[in-house]
Amino acid sequence: MAVYTFLGAEELAGLIAHYDVGELVSAKGIAEGVSNSNWIVDTAKARFILTMYERRIELGDLPFFLGLLDHLAAKKCPVPATVHDRSGKAYRSHDGKAVALIEFLPGISPAEPTPAQARAVGAALAQIHIAAMDFGRQRENDLAPEDTLAILEKCGADALAKIDPRLPRVIDMGRNITETWPGDLPQSVIHSDLFPDNVLMMGETVSGLIDFYFACNGAMAYDLAVTHAAWCFDRTGKRFGAAIGQALVEGYETVRPLEGSERQALPILAQGACLRFVASRAEDWLDTPADALVTRKDPMDFVRRWDFYVENADKAFA
Structure with missing residues (x-):
């Protein structure tokens, strides 16, 4: 907003x-x-x-x-x-x-989510996946890995380096994602942007999921991976909360158990989620008008999360 x-x-x-x-x-x-x-x-x-x-x-x-x-x-x-x-x-x-x-729905977005809150969010995410399966409309995901890689390439290494000298390396990282992206995972309509500030809670109960303006048809496991990347780190992306991640996935599976192919794909799906947010934040950083009443978000926060998923693929979803 x-x-x-x-x-x-x-x-x-x-x-x-x-x-x-x-x-x-x-x-x-x-x-x-x-x-x-x-x-x-x-x-x-x-x-x-x-x-x-x-x-x-x-x-x-x-x-x-x-x-x-x-x-x-x-x-x-x-x-x-x-x-x-x-x-x-x-x-x-x-x-x-x-x-x-x-x-308007009541509730407060959690600044520092607890495992109980993450578990409730996982269950609520699975609930909307199931409920949306018979939604009659279709919308293609225009922020798939190849699309977000194209955003970074359009920004260009020189412009990305002005945001942070370490940022241009994500272009090659993004190319690796597009080459290894899994297909044929179970589909529904997905939220694809379920950050804590898009969730309203009353204690440990989800009172509202909001801002569906990136919703599209897509892999349900990808939506879970997006939520994992958004919820399981501190705001700088430096510290991973294993208990939050475990609770989120457990909560999801209380409503909709993951298939084996989905669970196996979660690490690369999470990397793809990071690619998307690095690209959108970099683009916004470069394009947001100086007089807009909005705070630009640092794309390096998600570069650090991306690095974590690359280096800890066996631990991130343990």
């Missing part, structure tokens, strides 16, 4: 008036994240999240993203449903940009 576009009180009130949610009482921009502008919106009836889609999201993908939320919410998964406007639309256009109003 982030704020790239300023909306005044009158504009916000005008947008909210298109929904049967009561008059606008207050709105506050949310500064985290990198892709969309977001506001917490309070009306006379309830609290919501207002999202304006800014980057990486194609208008044609919105029916997939928003329809998926409604599909999962209808199956009692802990995800926010969309709020449709008075004409029944899941999103509207404002100054050439799409906007949507999303249900």
